[in-house]
Amino acid sequence: MASGSESGTGRVTLTDVARLAGVSRSAASFALNGRTDLRISEETVARVRDAAEELGYSPNTTAKTLRTGRSGTVALVSDFIGTTSFANSMVRGALQALRDADALLYTVETEGDRAAEARVLQNLLNRDVDGFIYASMFTRRVEVPAVIERAPVVLLNCVSPDDSVPAVVPDERAAGEAAAAALLNAGHRDRIWFVGTFQAGVTGGAAWHGWSPLALTERLAGIRTALHAAGVELAGTLPIERDWDIANGRASVARLLASSTPSALICVNDAVAVGAYQALQDAGLHVPGDVSVVGFDGSPLTEAVVPTLTSLALPHEELGRVAARMLLEDPSAPRTERIPMPLVAGASIAAPAGIR
Amino acid sequence: MASGSESGTGRVTLTDVARLAGVSRSAASFALNGRTDLRISEETVARVRDAAEELGYSPNTTAKTLRTGRSGTVALVSDFIGTTSFANSMVRGALQALRDADALLYTVETEGDRAAEARVLQNLLNRDVDGFIYASMFTRRVEVPAVIERAPVVLLNCVSPDDSVPAVVPDERAAGEAAAAALLNAGHRDRIWFVGTFQAGVTGGAAWHGWSPLALTERLAGIRTALHAAGVELAGTLPIERDWDIANGRASVARLLASSTPSALICVNDAVAVGAYQALQDAGLHVPGDVSVVGFDGSPLTEAVVPTLTSLALPHEELGRVAARMLLEDPSAPRTERIPMPLVAGASIAAPAGIR
DNA sequence: ATGAAAGCGCTAACAC
């Protein structure tokens, strides 16, 4: 009749612990949380600890969340989880950082549906999530949903229109410079082509949904900057049909080879680079003896071709880790963090054919 | 002084809605949840709905969870999220199924640490998760943590020692049979080798942590069954050093080619198959003219080689989707669901060289 | 130094 639910639900509650230790619920709470505001005797603390241990007490997080308004959870909301290993590693990195803070991760995919997105974000808010990691599978500029700003937000692999929201992105521009530098170092000075621009009026295939990927513009800008600094200009850019995949890369490069022979190809991503390998082979040209090739992403494809492809790797894990850390540590600093894209050296770059 | 927190926290609560509609909290609750136990007049329901709408009311899920014990969340606990696209697509499939049930997904990686695993599982339980999807990156037999059984569990890509826990796995055996059948159909009758067994006493490299992958034993069993039924026997199995990657596949096949020429190679996964391609090319042999090749997994690698690789695809999304659905629909049926592995046809199989 | 009591926002008995 009195209070106490010892065997009510089978669940061990703080009340049970307090009763066993012979103290009040609040005393038990203070003891277990190690609070020093109220002074509890050493001996009492020990008694409570023992009681909790004996009963196998584990505090109910839902109740705690209701009371405190903090849940110890973060939501990773992304447009597309995709089929690449991208999201994978980002989640992995985020989990690593969250583990240190003892926080849990909700994973959500919106599939680009703004209405569904709004609903799920509200749902998450109703669960008192402590923050959002708002991710895009393609580096791009996004409109951050208003509702989300009711909790701390960090953008992952995307940036807000006015850069007012903290963001973590790969340093695409520096990667472009590094790609160009690798070729310059090998002695290339002309006939360097870029593969993977979109034709005028086209912003990519179905997967892009009309978004213009910053990866393209920034990588290309970096390449031009580095080349220009060395007094070199790009021989040209090769447009690609819709998606950046192997088949389209092959077709695009095949068209080029019909009329001229490049010294080096900088491909917008690894898949296009693999397509380039195939077109070169079809034309009887060798990598890197006749033509050098560089890719971007650092995907498993780099290991699947002979010779192995040199590529600038997307630091997926690092991106996820930094985003989670920013969210937990100083959610207020509105800065854009650019993570370096390391060069994974393959065997696809050599001195130009002319000077062998 | 009286009740009511209209502008207390800025949050709109059920109390606010009830007050605006001029009804009691419980009446509002019933109206909003569409309960019919207690009869509320149509008109009252409408008034409550309008009030909720006007105030932009969104129910606090934490409070609801505390009260009901059900959270509308599921946890996907996996040993390793890995760098393959495996986890990715499994999560994707699970999310699709969960979306229909309006449930949210926690994603957790244990990294094979049992102690950490126990802690996080308890943590999840403290949050009143409605169920667990316990996944392994390698098809294998697992010891399900005892604590987890306090909530419904479905195993994903793994099975329990006595098959007492509901599980969803790829149908590896049937896939093995399909791989063998593809070769038999093309006319192969002898010199068919399997690539990717482990040497005696070795259970794989670091990634395996001593677990023996069912994928290997089952795929191989299926192959042997299908061949046997056609009166054919495997010429032999080629062991591989540690991990099933490109380099090891290449080395393994190179050793075979030093002493004999196979008619066909069935490789334990796509990476090993890509390595086989490389070794064959090194030996001046062509795929599929001289040697046919089959892989498993259906990874992006199949598209990266020339000719494209025929492979039996792991139905990642389907696995995740079915697991989530089983968990939500009938968590009690202790059955093992085997999901077919579709054959993705490449151009790596042809009639044996002898009968060209 | 300790304990009683309020209340986070919700649901579901129960009495009117």
Next chain:
DNA sequence: GTGTTAGCGCTTTCAT
């Protein structure tokens, strides 16, 4: 038909 009330398990203010 509708409203009153008692909690879910926890934290924290306030009085002792």
